[in-house]
Amino acid sequence: MSVEAPEKSRKISFLDRKESGVLHFVKYHGLGNDFILVDNRNSLEPSVTPEQAVKLCDRNFGIGADGVIFAMPGVNGTDYSMRIFNSDGSEPEMCGNGVRCFARYVADLENLTGTRSFTIHTGAGLIVPEIQEDGKVKVNMGRPVLTAADIPTKLPETKNGAVVQANLAVDGISWKVTCVSMGNPHCVTFGNERSEGLQVDDLKLAEIGPKFEHHQMFPSRTNTEFVEVISRTHLKMRVWERGAGATLACGTGACALVVAAVLEGRIERSCTVDLPGGPLEIEWREDDNLVYMTGPAEVVFYGSIPI
Numbered sequence: 001m002s003v004e005a006p007e008k009s010r011k012i013s014f015l016d017r018k019e020s021g022v023l024h025f026v027k028y029h030g031l032g033n034d035f036i037l038v039d040n041r042n043s044l045e046p047s048v049t050p051e052q053a054v055k056l057c058d059r060n061f062g063i064g065a066d067g068v069i070f071a072m073p074g075v076n077g078t079d080y081s082m083r084i085f086n087s088d089g090s091e092p093e094m095c096g097n098g099v100r101c102f103a104r105y106v107a108d109l110e111n112l113t114g115t116r117s118f119t120i121h122t123g124a125g126l127i128v129p130e131i132q133e134d135g136k137v138k139v140n141m142g143r144p145v146l147t148a149a150d151i152p153t154k155l156p157e158t159k160n161g162a163v164v165q166a167n168l169a170v171d172g173i174s175w176k177v178t179c180v181s182m183g184n185p186h187c188v189t190f191g192n193e194r195s196e197g198l199q200v201d202d203l204k205l206a207e208i209g210p211k212f213e214h215h216q217m218f219p220s221r222t223n224t225e226f227v228e229v230i231s232r233t234h235l236k237m238r239v240w241e242r243g244a245g246a247t248l249a250c251g252t253g254a255c256a257l258v259v260a261a262v263l264e265g266r267i268e269r270s271c272t273v274d275l276p277g278g279p280l281e282i283e284w285r286e287d288d289n290l291v292y293m294t295g296p297a298e299v300v301f302y303g304s305i306p307i
């Protein structure tokens with residue numbers, strides 16, 4: 001693997017390179033949730049297989065990342081399509097931190113500067129990121145899905161057709177969970193029968209996370225957010241991601257937990273979410289039911305690797 005510093009003068013020539021047998025990529029991160037971005041604008045078929053993605057994401061034997069993201073041609077009139085493989089090779093429908101990185105990446109590929117907005121086709125439908133003047137990316141993340149069958153979860157709907165504070169038994173403890181899909185499934189919990197309010201720093205995430213991810217109540221597995229309420233406009237969370245494990249941030253997860261916290265009557269609709277990698281601003285609008293996420297996306301390095 002070769003690595004190049006992200007200097008402005010070298011970017012264009014690097015991004016234009018296309019030798020066969022070599023993958024040219026740019027690594028980005030959104031609050032430490034890191035991705036290998038691949039220029040796939042010439043095809044709707046990913047140029048990397050799920051098995052290769054697992055190797056590329058390996059932090060000891062590969063580049064190291066939480067996922068591989070492909071910038072593809074748009075469909076149905078959109079500017080681009082985005083697909084992603086998790087670090088275990090599975091393909092999720094959406095990725096919030098990834099879509100912010102995607103916006104910065106395509107702006108770089110197309111040599112665009114200043115404020116820019118793109119329409120992106122994803123497995124979760126149309127997503128619209130906008131690069132702001134300060135370099136942060138504000139994303140229209142669409143509307144949350146709350147019906148059990150569509151999340152999907154086998155847990156019962158408990159409140160107005162949504163799964164709110166349902167009981168989920170994990171290791172003999174009953175957890176209160178609210179389930180939300182932001183295109184991908186999320187199980188959000190603020191506590192269990194032993195402790196009503198979580199202190200998220202005390203959780204043994206690597207022990208408990210996989211038990212939620214693979215729980216029989218989640219037929220497509222699930223991402224799980226463990227949340228501590230700091231105030232009515234401030235939450236703190238740790239996440240166990242489907243297909244990636246403990247990560248430093250999850251954008252769809254931050255959106256899902258704000259929706260869950262509003263449904264549980266814990267917070268206002270506009271909120272700061274502290275993730276291990278830093279804060280995201282999330283707003284769930286009452287008038288049109290859309291969720292907006294604002295946060296950073298940064299280049300880590302440019303690289304090439306034989307494939």
Ligand SMILES: N[C@@H](CCC[C@H](N)C(=O)O)C(=O)O
Binds near residue numbers: 093095096244250251
């Ligand atoms: N980190 C992402 C979510 C990535 C997909 C997730 N692991 C899944 O399988 O659903 C985010 O920022 O949203």
